[in-house]
Structures are given as C-alpha cells and as structure tokens.
Amino acid sequence: MNIHRPVRDYIQRNLVVFEDDMEWTDDTNIFQLGLVHSLFAMQLLQYIESEFRIVIENEDMDIRHFNSVNQIAAFIANKLDVATQGSQAREG
C-alpha cells in the first residue's frame, strides 16, 4: 500500500500558496516552514483516520508525530501493521 503519495497529495492540495517556487520534500517539517496553518493539523488528523481507516489514540495526539510526510507515513504504517497483526492473531 502506497502511503506517501496520498498523504503528500493531500498536504499539497492544502498548502498556503504564497511562494510559487516553494519546494518541499517528504522530510520537510510542514508546520515549522509555514507551509500549512497550524489549524490544518486537526484537518490532517481527521483525514488520516478516514483515509486509512485507523484510529489515532489520545496518547498519539501529538503534532510531533505528524510534522512531515515521512513521519505521517511511518505512523500510519505502524498502525496498519498493528491492526494486521491483531487480525491475523484473531484468525489464527
């Protein structure tokens, strides 16, 4: 499952476009660089839950886990992995 691309596309669609030549990578801290408004974080968390059908627990509610595409993708992959393992254990 490709996680990076949809996450990156979603952030790209929500950038505050002030500088047309702004370049950013999957490691860019999107909040620190001001690419998105801090309130966008809430929208991003909601998107992650609905798009990848995972639940972000209270203990994970820290924007530091969601600062870049790579961090977000790692978080989602970990959640999906845990969910898959749980499901396999139940089936076994």
Place this chain on the structure above:
Amino acid sequence: MNTTTSDAVVAIIGAGTMGTCIAADMLFHGKQVVLVDISEQALGQARQEIAKVIRFAPAINKALASIDPAEAMASIQFTTELRAVAECPYIIENVTEDLAIKEALYTELASYMDKDSFIAVNTSCVSITRLAGLTRDPRQVIGVHFMNPSYMKPTVEVIKGFHTSETCIERTVQLLRELEKEAIIVNDYPGFVTNRISHLFMNEAAFVVQDGVAEPAQVDEIFKKCYGHKMGPLETADLIGLDTVVRSLDVLYQSYADSKFRCCPLLRKMVDAKLLGRKTGKGFFTYGIQ
C-alpha cells in the same frame, strides 16, 4: 464536571465559527454549555466541529487537557430555542456582526433571561454601550472579544460599556481565568483597540495592492520579516474573511464618520467577486481545497 466555579453553565448564542470554538473551549475547561442558533443546520455543523476539536485540538495545544469526547458532548445542549438561556447565569452572544440582527436579538433576549444574568457581547466592532442600552440592566453587559480559535488563544480583549458594573467585570475576568485566559480590559469605542487598529492595517494594505505599490506576498513579507509579525495583514484579512473585514470597516466608518475608515474599493470588488479569502479558496492568496 467542575461545578465549584461561579458560572458552571454558560449559554452561547450563535453557532458560527466563534460560537463553535468558544463552546469547545468551555468544554475543555469543565463547563456545561447551552449552544443556541436559529439554524438547525448551523447547530449540526457545530456539533461535528466541536467533536473534531475535542479530539484533535490537544495535539496542537498541549495546554488543553485530553477529555473524553462522549463525556464532553454530553455536557452541551444544542437548541434553536432562545428561551433555553433562561437558567444560564452567563451568556455569550456571537450572532452575525450586523447591528439590526444584534438589536433584534437583545430585544427578544430581555424577555427570557434572568435579571441576574450577565451578557458578554462577542463583537469585533459594535458598541457595547449601544447594545447594553437595549437590555433591562446595562450594568450586566460587557464586551468580550475572543480571538479565533478561542481554544488556542490565551488572551482576550474585554470591553467595559459605559454602565458595566464592577461585579460584571469581576465575573467575566473570573470566567476567563477558569478558561486559562488573561483579560486586557479597555473602554468602549467602536472597534476597541484590536479592530480599530488592525482594520486600518488591512485596509491600507489593500490600497497598497490596488495602487500597484506591491504584490500581496510582498506586503505580508514586509510585515513578517521586517516587523516580525506572525502573519501579514492580507493573510489575516483572508483568514477573517474579506466580507467580514468589509462589514467591520463599514461599521467603523459609520461610527466615527471618519474617512480614514473608508473601505478600499479593491476589497469591496473582491467581495462582490466572491473572493472572500480562505473560506472560498481565494482572496489575496490562493488556498488548496479544504
């Protein structure tokens, strides 16, 4: 539920952007809320938004305690009945920034509210003294200018109306303290301190763009990089909504009869063209699909 505070139940009239975020802020701080709006649709949207904020806002503001969403939502009543404010000792009014709408509301409110209740007018420009004059007891009315989004902002501009009592000020400061906010208390003239000054910035920035002096991005860069402001005036105008900015400028212009508040024609033209800022995806800047 914290019931030891002076105002455990707070009524909020108007479930728009501000009413919604203030309601969420109250729930984070253990208050019970009665949220009133004439529109069922607005209340439905508010319910969704509050549920989202309760879950996700602690991620961006560590000062907010994580609370049980189900418990929080059980502490708020959504209603279209204005009479529901009757039992509430503290009422925050957030209806549309239109004098006729506010005046009609205050007239109706007078027949429902308890004589000992306080009213906080959450307005950006309208005179507190004028609205207080429509109530039974103008001593019980005060201006409280919450910033957007309330749950992220630690400071509030509080405005004394001509007749506002010391008791009313104390209760308001106490309530804000319970919301972990500092109150800066000022006197009443339209626009107070915040908008009387900020709208001059935004309006003149629009004139600068209209006159071809600089591009919007340049104007904002100068404010951010030269003055160290967190946001530029045009970015701020886009965030507020250009229609709201124009309405506030019109109120200031009418209130002071001073040409310095005349609305920039470019701003009015952009509103006519539905370039309202973030909420329509385009204003002085372009925004992604939200």
